[in-house]
Amino acid sequence: MKIAAEKNIFDVESIRKDFPILSRKVNGYPLVYFDNAATSQTPQQVIDAISDYYTGYNANIHRGVHTLSQEATDAYEGARQKVQQHFNAEKSHEIIFTSGTTHAINLVAHGFGSLLSKGDEILVSALEHHSNIVPWQMLCERTGAVMKVIPMNDNGMLQMDQFEELLSEKTKLVFLNHVSNALGTINPVREIIQKAHTKGAAVLLDGAQAAPHIKADVQELDVDFYVVSGHKMCGPTGVGILYGKEEWLEKLPPYQGGGEMIATVTFEKTTYAGLPHKFEAGTPNICGGIAFGAALDYLNNIGFEKIAAYEHELLEYATEKLLEIQDLRIYGISKEKTAVISFNIGEIHPYDIGTIVDKLGIAVRTGHHCAQPIMDYYKIPGTVRASFAFYNTKEEIDTFVEAVKKAKTMLS
Structure with a gap:
């Protein structure tokens, strides 16, 4: 694991090599793990x-x-x-x-x-x-x-x-x-x-x-x-x-x-x-x-300032891409937030979206996230929650956005 020194680039590809699970496939697709708010993955050094x-x-x-x-x-x-x-x-x-x-x-x-x-x-x-x-x-x-x-x-x-x-x-x-x-x-x-x-x-x-x-x-x-x-x-x-x-x-x-x-x-x-x-x-x-x-x-060893800066990039990128989808609403739009996006699309149940994207190898959380009073406030049954970590990539976000679009088409 290392951070590339030249041009102060965050070397995410090097970091990803520390996490054995990120190389596996789910349902025949490369794993995209966006359920980090539930539990993060474990690097080889900890294993x-x-x-x-x-x-x-x-x-x-x-x-x-x-x-x-x-x-x-x-x-x-x-x-x-x-x-x-x-x-x-x-x-x-x-x-x-x-x-x-x-x-x-x-x-x-x-x-x-x-x-x-x-x-x-x-x-x-x-x-x-x-x-x-x-x-x-x-x-x-x-x-x-x-x-x-x-x-x-x-x-x-x-x-x-x-x-x-x-x-x-x-x-x-x-x-x-x-x-x-x-x-x-x-x-x-x-x-x-x-x-x-x-x-x-x-x-x-x-x-x-x-x-x-x-x-x-x-x-x-x-x-x-x-x-x-x-x-x-x-x-x-x-x-x-x-x-x-x-x-x-x-x-x-x-x-x-x-x-x-x-x-x-x-x-x-x-x-x-x-x-x-x-x-x-x-x-x-x-x-x-x-x-x-x-x-x-x-x-x-990576550094929390570097982690925060990179995850903020992922958050902004994913937010922009997801908001291009018609009828998608993001819940929680504070200027001060971590790399978590909770959303719904129209009247589609979040569980249905989560099920479809899982078939494409993408892990997200759906439901009330053990925070039912929040869902009651918004008068919704739950949300799709995508939560990012420093080992995720913009390419994974692109894959996720396309999967959400496919799910919307199938469920509309």
Whole structure:
């Protein structure tokens, strides 16, 4: 993998060689993978890290005195430090390994059960994935807290004047995504964090969709919690992280009980371990954590500024080409967005379009994208969502546009 130096060209063809799956065919056609918002593909460098772990030093971590355990511990904790450095957390123990974004959100929501009282308020944005709605609804049911919604507008952007009206001394927590998975909208998170903090409210950002495109600096953002899934960042499934400010993580009770998260255990009383082990009960996804670290190395070696610039090119190119199709409407037209295009064509059901383009080897997502409130706002059953990554090409976009045109002809 390399970036061509001459003329500052982004060498996408060289990068594509790092991804074995991109050379396969689907239904007899070369694979065009435009479902990156659901999960990204995995480069050989990360696959090798997984293989190396299982063939070289597979062992449990932290308590073993033997060599394999020590090697595995060093690699796993080394990955934690890579995550710390990538997101610029102040301390490594502010990084908690989880099974993914959903696990991380549930961990925080469970913890706030002991911090909220009846009548307290929490704010959620209208742009959320279900994993950043349901855990908080469950929290409100347990505590008597009230959840209020920051509304969106037709462009797929939050109505910030309404946010300011909803924010009050009763607000204890604000949670929203950094980037909408359904629309690609980049939310004004700095402004939201600053204003929430003036009321003493904590802020959790769902960074699952932002992290593949934006290198978030949690200290610069001054965010209280930031959650991410590894599989959206060229890493494996089943691993993610929760960043939390030390002061908040100390306030929250453990999410699960078991081994690793204890200091002492008797039948009379258990005392808990310090951070990060307090929230990491049981044997973790050791290989997943190590491979996530390898994925961060890979992405940082390319450079997030280069990735963002190239993906923006793809977004603009695809938007222009798709809008040439009559009756095609794009949902989510914020000026600040990542490389995601959600669209429909007239009254054609998005599932039908997705089915036809799949027969031509093109992978897109159709449906509500675990964001039903957004679809309800637009009064639609779902959308076709094409989401691009730095290993995609304009030639693939051309292939996709022609496939969409064919689908429209067949379905009209």
